[in-house]
Amino acid sequence: GNSVTQMEGPVTLSEEAFLTINCTYTATGYPSLFWYVQYPGEGLQLLLKATKADDKGSNKGFEATYRKETTSFHLEKGSVQVSDSAVYFCALIGSGNTGKLIFGQGTTLQVKP
Amino acid sequence: EPEVTQTPSHQVTQMGQEVILRCVPISNHLYFYWYRQILGQKVEFLVSFYNNEISEKSEIFDDQFSVERPDGSNFTLKIRSTKLEDSAMYFCASSEDRTPGNTIYFGEGSWLTVV
Numbered sequence: 109g110n111s112v113t114q115m116e117g118p119v120t121l122s123e124e125a126f127l128t129i130n131c132t133y134t135a136t137g138y139p140s141l142f143w144y145v146q147y148p149g150e151g152l153q154l155l156l157k158a159t160k161a162d163d164k165g166s167n168k169g170f171e172a173t174y175r176k177e178t179t180s181f182h183l184e185k186g187s188v189q190v191s192d193s194a195v196y197f198c199a200l201i202g203s204g205n206t207g208k209l210i211f212g213q214g215t216t217l218q219v220k221p
Numbered sequence: 222e223p224e225v226t227q228t229p230s231h232q233v234t235q236m237g238q239e240v241i242l243r244c245v246p247i248s249n250h251l252y253f254y255w256y257r258q259i260l261g262q263k264v265e266f267l268v269s270f271y272n273n274e275i276s277e278k279s280e281i282f283d284d285q286f287s288v289e290r291p292d293g294s295n296f297t298l299k300i301r302s303t304k305l306e307d308s309a310m311y312f313c314a315s316s317e318d319r320t321p322g323n324t325i326y327f328g329e330g331s332w333l334t335v336v
Contacts, residue, residue, distance in 0.1 A: 140322040151329035159322035211264040
C-alpha cells in the first residue's frame with residue numbers, strides 16, 4: 109500500500125541555517141504530494157504541494173520538488189527563522205484521489221536564535 | 222481566509238461514555254473527513270464523507286464510530302462507547318472537490334482524553 113517516510117526528528121538549527129527535511133514515498137501510479145505544518149497549539153496547515161513529477165511547490169521560502177525517479181519530496185528552506193519552529197508532515201494522496209491523505213510521522217523543527 | 226472549526230478543543234470522558242465531536246467545514250466544500258493522531262504517532266485517516274454518505278473508511282473506523290451531517294453546516298463524529306485507546310487528537314477536514322492536488326483544509330483539532 110501507499111506510505112510516506114520522513115527523517116527522524118527533532119531537528120535543531122540556528123537561525124538563518126539551511127533546512128532539509130527528507131521525505132520519501134511508496135505509491136503506485138502518480139500520487140499528489142504535500143507538506144503540512146503544525147505550529148504549536150494549532151491545526152494542520154498546508155505549506156506546499158506538487159501534483160506531478162518535476163513540479164516544484166513553494167511557499168513562505170520553503171520549496172520541495174516532486175522527484176519520481178527517487179520517489180522523494182524533500183523540504184528545503186535557505187534560511188530558517190525562529191518562527192519556523194513547528195512539526196512538518198509530508199503526505200500523499202494516491203492517484204485514485206479518494207481524498208485520503210497518507211501522512212509521514214512528522215518531523216519537529218526547533219530553530220534557536 | 223475561510224477555516225474549518227472544531228468543538229470542543231479538549232474533552233475528558235470516562236471509558237464507556239459516548240462522545241460527539243463537532244465540526245463546521247468550509248461552507249462551499251463538499252467533501253468532509255475525520256483524521257486522528259494518537260500522541261507520538263502518525264496522523265491517520267478515519268473516514269471520508271460525501272453527499273450524505275461515507276465514501277471511504279479505514280480499518281480503525283469500526284462500529285463504535287459514526288459520522289453525520291445533521292444540518293447544512295455541521296459534521297459530527299460520534300464514538301459510542303469510548304475506550305482508553307481512543308485518546309487522541311481528532312482532526313476534521315474538508316475539501317472543495319477531489320481533483321488532483323486539491324487542498325484538504327484541517328481544523329485545529331479536538332483533544333479527546335479517555336480516563
